[in-house]
Amino acid sequence: MELFADGHHVRLRSRVHGKYLHADEDGLGVSLRSLRESPNAVWQVHRVERDGGTCVLLHGAAYGSYLAATGYAAPPGHLGQRVVQGVYDDPGDDAIVWRAVRTGGEGNYVFLRHISYRLLRANGRYQVWHNGVSVDHYDNESSMMHWSVESVPPHPVLPQLPAPTHDVLLPSGGFMGLFRRRIESMPAERAIRYVRADANGIFNDQAWETFEFHGRSVFTLRQELATLVGETVFFFNILVCAKAGRYARLTPLFTDLPRSAQPMDIVVLTAGSPAVDQLRYPNNSTSDLCHLAANCGRKSVSLPLTNSPKSSAAAPMETAAPPRVQALADAGVPHLPAQYVQPPEHRPAPSSSSHRAAALSVPVVDLSSASAAGAVRAACADWGAFHVVGHGVPVELLDAMREAGLAFFCSPMEDKLRFACDPTRGAATEGYGSRMLANDDSVLDWRDYFDHHTLPESRRNPSHWPDFVPGYRDTVVKYSDSMKNLAQRLLRIISESLNLPSSYIEEAVGEVYQNITISYYSPCPQPDLALGLQSHSDMGAITLLIQDDVGGLEVMKDGMWIPVPSLPDGILVILADQTEIITNGIYKSSVHRAIVNAERARLSVATFYDPSKARKICTAPLLVSKDEPQKYRDVVYGDYVSSWYTKGPEGKRNIDALLIQQEPFLGMNLESAREFQLPNDRCRFLTTSLSCFSLSRQAAVVAQSRVEQKWKWWWCWVCMLLGLAQDGNTSLLTLLLSCITNGQKTHLIQKKKIKCIVKTQKEKFKYTMKSEWPMEEVEASSTTAQLGLDLLY
Ligand SMILES: O=C(O)CCC(=O)C(=O)O
Ligand SMILES: [Fe+2]
DSSP: OOTTOTTOEEEEEETTTOOEEEEOTTSSBEEEEOOTTSGGGOEEEEEEEETTEEEEEEEETTTOOEEEEEEEEOOTTSOSEEEEEEOOOOTTOOTTOEEEEEOOSSSSOEEEEETTSOEEEEOOSSOTTOOBEEEEOGGGOOGGGOEEEEEEOBOSSOOOOOOOOOOOOOOSSSEETTTTEEOOOOOSEEEEEEEEOOTTSOOOTTOOEEEEEESSOHHHHHHHHHHHTTOOSOGGGEEEEEEOSTTOOEEEOOSOOOSSOOOEEEEEEETTSHHHHTOOOBOOOSSSHHHHHHHTTSOOOOOOSOOSOOOTTSOOOOSSOOOOHHHHHHTTOSSOOGGGOOOGGGSOOGGGGSHHHHTOOOOEEETTSTTHHHHHHHHHHHTSEEEEESOOOOHHHHHHHHHHHHHHHTSOHHHHHTTBOOGGGOTTOSEEEOOSOOOTTOOOOSOEEEEEEEESGGGOOGGGSOSSSTTHHHHHHHHHHHHHHHHHHHHHHHHHHTTSOTTHHHHHHOSOEEEEEEEEEOOOSOGGGOOSEEEEOOSSSEEEEEEOSSOOEEEEETTEEEEOOOOTTOEEEEEOHHHHHHTTTSSOOOOEEEOOOSSOOEEEEEEEEEOOTTOEEOOOGGGOOSSSOOOBOOEEHHHHHHHHHHHOOOBTHHHHTTBTTOOOBTTBOGGGEEOOOOTTSOBOOOEEOOGGGGGOTTOOOOOSSOOOHHHHHHHHHHHHHHHHHHHTOHHHHHHHHHHHTTTOOOOOOOOSSEEEEEEOSSOEEEEEEOSSSSOSOOOSOHHHHHHHHHHBO
16 A cells, blocks of 8 residues: 555654654644654645656644755754744745655665655654754665654544643743744734635635634634634534645644644634545544444444534533533543542542442342342331342343443534533533533532433423434433333332332322433543542432443442442432432432543433422421431422532532531531541541541541431531541641630640540530540540440441
């Protein structure tokens, strides 16, 4: 096969270095880099006739500029003259004209011979820090001028644009880059000359217009150009191509612009037009669609190239939506962006691999067995989450749902964005989205999702769901109906297990509002710092979840995070907050979260069975007695949802806010509850979110242990104090003591044993602990001591 076929993409690899010819990010220089996957290492062949033969021009796949030899001396340490990224403005321009000549001898190498007979040369044989490329006279021929040519296959579909960034341009003036090129004083913005081409790519050469563009983001450039050319609604309807000179070929831009503020010429094409069909995109990345599909364990889905919206009922375009996590992952971000970094106490801890945690696994209930009711009762009481098998839902339907979701997420971003949820319409809108909450201070989940409104049928509008994955909409409808039936069957069993009439919970919930959310967790560059989905309990009545075989879901049990594997035909049942309220806390909603990994994308499908927003949820009177007083206030479900979205999901903070015996302590209330975890995993308490708490490594964790509310706060504080005392952090301890006692006089006495005495005007408490955590011995008022012991296990 011809090495330099016209229009094809190639990489040139130095024989000696093994590094690749690289168009530098400044848009000016050319160097040798080992970044094989980078678009900057890919060059497109543009063949031209010269002097009765064909010559090779090479324009970079990243910015479209041409490989050009200059007459300027290469910098010290480099031989010959400089090679740069140039333009093709003059048909007789020699600077960019090359011929490929086989070297002969061993191996399959070529010389790239400039029309001036100088040869393209890699530098730095002995001084490897010299990574420049130059042209040198053929008399100096050496293996440094030998290049192997790698052919780069075409990308099967339009590649995705990198997520928007806020990269700044190079500062004005000074030197930079490989050859310490002088960067002229440059403005903060770059001049973009643009012109709109017709369907065949033809444009009027007199119609160029100019605007000032800030930054480097090609995503933002496309958005701004879309507005300028009148594509205000569907910015993905256009494709932006660089044109490096009057005679240059078009290079579709899928890479952020060069770092320098040099002006660029852009031709705007219409997506799906014949002109776009003629373009060729290099498949240089390993994180492309095919890779993703392979990563998901599937073959690549066949998808249309055209990006024009087909369905008039498609969800409205997003306005200022955050970048999709998948786009970040595909762009190969090497570090987790700051807004995804969880605070240390929320990061996936090694605790989930502790011996105690390893010994625990979510129960499996066979619904077809005679003992199902008893097993459900035990699972609800102990876990609030359990797998069901023998449920009668065909495994083919579960697989079809997983596959439909996967095909959606493996589709081009442009297609997916046609169904983007509209963040301006509230937090829980239907469609393709990327974050759980929109609070400014919230840490983002490393997750993208597609949310479907499926029940009641009046909310179900399949035209809001993807149309480009065959069978998608039918599958969602079938799956929705099947999950509704299973949820109702489970609610009946759960009601009966509490000696309630079998239809009790179903009726208490009223008309079902069902949402189906497909979550897609892309591989994460720093999974130890992120969460796919932060700790939460679901807000409705019951959730049914299926997932793929990657793993990442964890449920909280006795204060430990327990991984929940997927069972191929199993469905995970998760009790949600309204069930906890209705059952007076006898059955608890399950706190769960999703962790991520660096290697494999993960997919889950959660079906939520919720009340209507207008429904008032009350505790079943039959479950209230003198010994078991009502724990939660009645709540209108819509209010619960609003508060969930306002405050954030964190752990059980939302349902805790409804506790009747809640006793605000010194101005703090349960809403400020946060999770902390002891290193040894043995003792868990509910603490508050006072920022100083997080300073204590020994601080306690959320009480899954449901301590009587009236004591809860005392025990938080005691736990904190003892933790701090053990840390020897006496100044913070004293501060907390005075905070506890509302500024009353307090004493801290530290003796051999760590001892902490809180003296208030009314009472005197004394806590003693041995040197090892957790406290084995607590001296205090008898009731509190008893409670404290109850909390240890
Ligand atoms: O992806 C998962 O496994 C968990 C999803 C979940 O908890 C949710 O969507 O509420
Ligand atoms: Fe959930």
